[in-house]
Amino acid sequence: MNIPSEPPLPRSLDDARILQLPSAAFYISEFITEDEEKLILNKIASAPKPRWKQLTRRRLQTWPSDLINNKLVDAPLPGWLEEPIVTRLRSLRLQDVDSQHSHIFSDSPHKRPNHVLINEYPPGIGIMPHKDGAAYHPIVCTVSLGSSICLNIHEMKDDGTLNNNPIWRILQEPRSLLITTADLYTDYLHGIDDIIEDTELSEQTIVNWSLLRPSSTFCDGRNPRQMRTSLTYRDVLSVSKLGSKLGLLFSQKK
Ligand SMILES: O=C(O)CCC(=O)C(=O)O
Numbered sequence: 001m002n003i004p005s006e007p008p009l010p011r012s013l014d015d016a017r018i019l020q021l022p023s024a025a026f027y028i029s030e031f032i033t034e035d036e037e038k039l040i041l042n043k044i045a046s047a048p049k050p051r052w053k054q055l056t057r058r059r060l061q062t063w064p065s066d067l068i069n070n071k072l073v074d075a076p077l078p079g080w081l082e083e084p085i086v087t088r089l090r091s092l093r094l095q096d097v098d099s100q101h102s103h104i105f106s107d108s109p110h111k112r113p114n115h116v117l118i119n120e121y122p123p124g125i126g127i128m129p130h131k132d133g134a135a136y137h138p139i140v141c142t143v144s145l146g147s148s149i150c151l152n153i154h155e156m157k158d159d160g161t162l163n164n165n166p167i168w169r170i171l172q173e174p175r176s177l178l179i180t181t182a183d184l185y186t187d188y189l190h191g192i193d194d195i196i197e198d199t200e201l202s203e204q205t206i207v208n209w210s211l212l213r214p215s216s217t218f219c220d221g222r223n224p225r226q227m228r229t230s231l232t233y234r235d236v237l238s239v240s241k242l243g244s245k246l247g248l249l250f251s252q253k254k
């Protein structure tokens with residue numbers, strides 16, 4: 001049997017739009033192949049130990065580096081985070097037209113993601129509802145690896161406190177891509193419950209149900225969690241050139 005080297009991507013992002021969400025959010029169930037998933041997971045596992053930042057319940061890697069005062073020191077992403085994902089992201093057309101200027105990052109400052117967070121979630125571990133903040137252009141592209149998980153979207157109540165009941169739930173399968181932008185980025189919060197199993201999964205409760213892969217079965221509406229790793233790609237607005245900073249330092253010392 002022939003193993004496809006590239007998954008069949010939608011002709012335009014319009015075909016991947018999550019219609020029940022405020023514009024715009026997109027979901028592609030098979031964004032990378034199983035071989036690509038394995039390769040990336042191996043690269044993550046073989047990163048030098050200091051690359052991991054251990055939080056209380058979760059650990060994460062930041063590529064190419066942590067932000068300092070919301071600024072990124074200019075450096076390329078490593079090859080395995082660039083290919084195939086960044087190229088594939090930029091090849092997705094926003095409309096069904098062959099325009100040069102209509103990919104998801106065409107309006108972002110660097111026209112591409114320049115930063116990737118890798119989060120690892122063992123079963124039972126999630127992430128508190130939060131917003132991603134002002135350091136980034138308001139587009140997040142999340143590639144999920146390993147296992148399925150539900151991302152909850154929350155809104156603030158009129159009194160300014162968090163509504164703990166999610167207003168929407170998005171199911172992310174392994175090898176899928178989720179893109180959230182605009183109001184979803186700026187006005188709503190997102191989080192993942194600290195549970196060992198996602199339950200009550202159905203067409204009525206999951207906003208991207210019709211976009212899930214046909215072979216996905218969530219028996220009795222349940223998803224027992226396994227280790228899930230996410231790659232979140234973003235464009236950091238402010239990038240400083242280390243070279244030019246050093247140049248400035250030397251010229252001041254003269
Ligand atoms: O793992 C995810 O899908 C979400 C991660 C996230 O919200 C973040 O890193 O800001």
Ligand SMILES: [Fe+2]
Pocket residue numbers: 130131132190
């Ligand atoms: Fe986030």
